Amino acid sequence: MNTTIETLPTPCLVLDEAKFQRNVTNMRTRIAQRGGTLRVHVKTNKSIDATRRILDDGAPHRIMVSTLEEARYFAAHGLGDITYGVGIVDQKLEEVARLIGAGVDLKVVLDSAHMARKLGQRGRELGVTFKAYAEIDTDGHRAGLQPQDAQLIEIGRILAGDRGSQLAGVITHAGGSYECRSISEIRAMAEQERSRLVLAAESLRAAGIECPETSLGSTPTATFGESLAGITEVRAGVYVFQDLVMAGLEVCRIEDIALSVLATVIGHQTTRNGIITDGGWMALSRDRGTAQQAVDQGYGLVCDVDGRACGDLIVTSANQEHGIVAERQGRAVDFARFPLGSQLRVLPNHACATAAQHDRYHVVEGREVKAVWPRSNYW
């Protein structure tokens, strides 16, 4: 390709290849230092091109998906070791069985004896053995059983006792790490995530149930956790792009954020000190993940076309296809710096949400567009 960023129709998604690659390598190194094994969560990137770069960097060929569409897409591109991370229900088992039948080592997640029973029964009917993780709640954040809940042993026995099912192990996600206020809080959360998951595995083993895998992770805990004792794999996804929420957590620096939305200045509201761009919530997403952090970045931090932050300029409000850019403290905007037709790049609050508004990445080195990577969206 011989395109430069200036010729791209806006709004569109821009990925800084060097930053992406550095983020990928940093996390792989960080986990390897602790003797851990990575399972990349591909819900952030939803792109085989991006995921191939992560695997080429030395990550194991195992992925986590958040939808069965991701499972189909990545399996069709040759990735065979997949965990589907959203609690399984009966209606989805036929499709899971079809993928297993097609050779995919697809594992599911559940947190009730009811679904464990259903899994074995449907596995026998469909002629497959479903492998399931029991989900453990290590931070009171979302789904899962408490590590010493009696139902966990029950689930282990049900899964192990049916030829239609098998216990893959225990799994957890410390999503609560996103609400931490300091690195030491994240570090403590990582240790809580680890120790409670290991406790769950040990409860099963003490009851004579085999529990091969212990899978945990979130980008913050994967970054700052110290010990991985007793853990067989660490999952993370957003680290490959990083974002303003991660920067607010000190997981990365602003200059590590590889993803941005390219937008064009379409108007000046001089009396209201606002620059109007064609990057609205359709392009940025409605995510306001930094609203509760120490620094509220509005709908995103504004950079120049080369990706350098423009001081305190943020997207203060967003309509469907209009973004309003202003100084954080309502100070006067230097309109001469942003003439009509000039381009901006907006760093996202939450990379998963912003990327999901687009069907492709424009991969850049400096201002040169080196590749276009399609995304696989929807369900």
Next chain:
Amino acid sequence: MNTTIETLPTPCLVLDEAKFQRNVTNMRTRIAQRGGTLRVHVKTNKSIDATRRILDDGAPHRIMVSTLEEARYFAAHGLGDITYGVGIVDQKLEEVARLIGAGVDLKVVLDSAHMARKLGQRGRELGVTFKAYAEIDTDGHRAGLQPQDAQLIEIGRILAGDRGSQLAGVITHAGGSYECRSISEIRAMAEQERSRLVLAAESLRAAGIECPETSLGSTPTATFGESLAGITEVRAGVYVFQDLVMAGLEVCRIEDIALSVLATVIGHQTTRNGIITDGGWMALSRDRGTAQQAVDQGYGLVCDVDGRACGDLIVTSANQEHGIVAERQGRAVDFARFPLGSQLRVLPNHACATAAQHDRYHVVEGREVKAVWPRSNYW
């Protein structure tokens, strides 16, 4: 098709055809009663199938789009009278000229003498006459010139005086109506939108500049406005689906909302009184448009599979592919009513944002899926 809602993979978008049709007819009637002419804003539906139903109901064959992709898509399906509503910039003029060359009566919007000049120059270079609306700010909400800004006359003269450009008229959108607190406030906003736009048209005419069109609209002002004196067309889009924000403004009733996200119960958090579903922010969007209204609907109001609201059950929080459903006041949830694997329908805060997370509508009559209508997303 012979499918029922129970067999749809979740999450997915469901459109109640009868409600949609009633919303379409109500607005057409409401505008006709005032002697107005409708231009449907298709950014909400982005579907030729939905838009055909609106036009078949008797709406004029003229549409407003929010992206050039919508312009291409609807033009390819035979709609030739299109206004592109986001302030035009130089980079997009070649594509606009290409569409005009292909026979589309495509009009653009601008609010500066700079862009007016550029339009004529580029029109001559590209061999077309660009028709442009001058955007008027009638509510201090976003873009546009004040009705009596001297620059408006300047823009009119520039556009009229160049064979590469032409003044289509004046245009405004009272987006401020979304923040009104009562019907009488919306009514006053509608009159302000009308009178200020007419004032702008009259300023141009008093200066000897022809101003054929006066285009205004938003769903709230189109619904409650009384006079359309001096107005040639009314634009609205979200009314076809309606949503919780519109219900909060009393523009519609909850039972008029035609759009919902179908989700499946995937977990029970009995100790935290939460139902976990597979309808997260990826399916619902991150829109929290009711947060500032009298009734905060969280990420959406929960209905049963037949679309009847389940009391005070709302989506209280959302992760990418997980929704947490709970009682508004934190009261005990009746888990027996929502067993694992059962389906819910979530009414959206903002139909434009929620629909945009999906690539298709499942059009239902009762529980029967009668059709699938694809959407045209992205830019």
